[in-house]
Amino acid sequence: MENQIEEIKNRLDIVEVIGSYIKLQKAGVNFRALCPFHSEKKPSFFVSPVRQIWRCFGCSKGGDVFKFVMEIEGVEFGDALRILAKRAGVELKSLPKEFFTRRKKLEEILETACLFYQAQLEKSTQGKKAKEYLLERKFNEESIKKWRLGWAPNTFSSLSDFLLSRKFQKKDIVDAGLAFEGKNGHLIDRFRSRIIFPVFDLNSQVVGFGGRIFGTEDVAKYINTPNTLLYDKSKIVYGLDKARLEARRKDFLILVEGYVDCILSHQNGFENTVAVSGTALSLDHLKLLQRYTNNLYFSFDMDLAGQEATKRGIFLAQQMGFEIKILSLPPEKDPADVISQDPLKWKEIIDSAKSIIDYFFELFLSRFDKEKIEEKKEIVKNLAPFILNIPNEIEKTFWLEKISKELKIKEEDLRKELAKIKLVKNEIATSEKTNDSSKSRREILEEKLLYVVLQEPSFLDKITTEDFIFFSSLSQEILKGLKEKKESLFPPEIKNFYDYLFLKSEIEKLEPSILEKEFNFCKKEIVKMTAREKLEEISKRIQAAEKEKNEETLRGLNKEFNFWAEKIK
Ligand SMILES: [Zn+2]
Incomplete structure (x- = not known):
């Protein structure tokens, strides 16, 4: 499976994939856009072609091409995998368990139903009449094929019977919005005596249907698939x-x-x-x-x-x-x-x-x-x-x-x-949300120090292994990996943070002349901050040791206290 994921990634360019969803603009070596995941007026969404990753500095979302498709399509990993495999022209061989999602099951039913309706339009007597009507209304053959128009016969359960014969389950047929259960437990087709207009998602996958009455009378000229897992009418734009x-x-x-x-x-x-x-x-x-x-x-x-x-x-x-x-x-x-x-x-x-x-x-x-x-x-x-x-x-x-x-x-x-006249405000958020405010001072300082180091790797020498104790464990991992030149071996959660830092170092490139000053400032502040935290903790332990009159522990703690007190100066 890993190999197939890699193969898909290798064949696709993240800029092209993301660019097919949102408008990207070149920004140095990267691309930028208005973030599709939060409301903003200035673009803080970036795509790095070199690293094949994306990141929003406003809402902190980010990841690889799979993560993007999952987020923007609102689908699970298995679905994103299928979408991208199709796009890359990679045939998936060994299918993982997560590939068989509920979504996939419903997509299969809808695809089968669509083929059924299409065949009915071409072959059944009623269907042929419906097609004649379409041609009269100036549809041409090519459009009928391209938009996959069909015919739902004027019978109670033709489609349901067909789907059941294809071993689909009753519940799935109902959940796909194609039929409902009658009093005696039999399925009744939702679309009857209607010209069928399949509704597609952005990947041209059938997610629902619209049906126009034809050949008989009905109060509703048009009916649609009700909201299902795949079909949410407030989110689908036909065509x-x-x-x-x-x-x-x-x-x-x-x-x-x-x-x-x-x-x-x-x-x-x-x-x-x-x-x-x-x-x-x-x-x-x-x-x-x-x-x-x-x-x-x-x-x-x-x-x-x-x-x-x-x-x-x-x-x-x-x-x-x-x-x-x-x-x-x-x-x-x-x-x-x-x-x-x-x-x-x-x-x-x-x-x-x-x-x-x-x-x-x-x-x-x-x-x-x-x-x-x-x-x-x-x-x-x-x-x-x-x-x-x-x-x-x-x-x-x-x-x-x-x-x-x-x-x-x-x-x-x-x-x-x-x-x-008071203008009624609607649901558009007036404020631009960002996550930066939720970051602690330590996180901000460590991030800055790390991306300064990424911009100027020679500064790595200014951090010795003894200095590691001043940093959070995440930053320690990054520093260690950089020093040992083992960036490619980072585990996923650390790689994610590393990618983020790297992108940030490219986007917020600092003037070379101020790099050293920034580095020294961040390091000094981080050391001080750690020292203050340690001193507070040691003070508590000293108090406890004094109560217990534990002389030996006290001596050790006092020594530690002095060590950290030095750092604040
Ligand atoms: Zn965002």
Whole structure:
């Protein structure tokens, strides 16, 4: 197993793997980024291509490429192993126990179900009709294959029976969200008489399904897999696995409402498109999108634009620093209609996307009469949250000027009005969390001394083996390894700390002229600190020995006391 892990690591470049999840910037010999694991405005997340490790100096997370995938995908080691093996093109031979995770079991069921649905679309009578309908709606064969569209027959348990015949367990089928148990204990398929849209995670693994009713009536036009171990609708963005490269290249993402809009966009060359319901846009979705771009183009119909839930999603995106534009669709049309009729028209709409404030300003101007004082107030009230939410002051002023001119209100009065409106804070953390404050003074000093030594190895000679007693056991191990040139033999927990120090020494490179001063200062302070701790401890023991009138112990302790007292001077 060890060999296979090494082989995977050797074949993959950590910069490339991490770079496929988040935007990396070159910083000297390393790369840096905004940390995907905590909220921050200045990047403190670093990747070292030389050491093939990553580390965040804000939240202290770090490790190798496996650790990164585990953290960012929220999966276990076995899952990260599979993801990276697939990526590296390494076929796993001897599989460890931890490889067979619950996740893997459910993935297998979903993959099998997906193949079942796909075959039904091609071969069954009902399925063929569904496919005809898709072709009529301008889907082409290639898209049907690429997005793995399928058909769920109008029967009670075709899929469940098929899965049971493939030796899958009832409980697993239910847990995968594919069926539920009826009164008599038989399984009933969740998706019946529906066109199936598989939902993929970032690794294009099927994690759930959406189903559109076809050939029969149902109150729900669309239904989805309920939340399962693999499928959390607040964390999955449909189509992102296929859109992410293009999103980064073009540096913007188009958000549409539905599967059909999304697939037809891709089919017509707008591959930087994803589908997420405007009313359900969550903080997790936005964090995911922010890995690829800071520019979002929203496309939703006019009646939805005013809804609280939609506004909330937009506010959230605005507060996270996204640049937001809105696509204005012709009345009563959704993106799929426009694209399938005339892709060029869609391109025009994208090119003339309006900034969010322009869009809402126009929307409210069309709804209210700006000549009437009461309605003028309404416009200001409706627009206020969007303006207050702009993080940049210059941009804010730009809009205030524009609005005051248009509504014939003094800018000063407008500002006064806005000041009365309280902006509701949402779940975005306003403070940037760091772990540095939780470090003890000793940890900070020892870390600094060690990374100064890494930057200037000749200082190692200034620390003798007698000096080791001043340091914590972790630092002692590092110093010992460095002195004996046995860094490559560090056990994992020490290697982890060593990698961290090394990266830090590269990132926070000190001026060569101050290295010696820093080193001497840290060493002196560490010695003093240790001495004070020792003296306190010895004093207690002396008191105890005095009570017991133990002369011999006292003599020894006094000698020790003097030794440490010397160090404080
Ligand atoms: Zn972090």
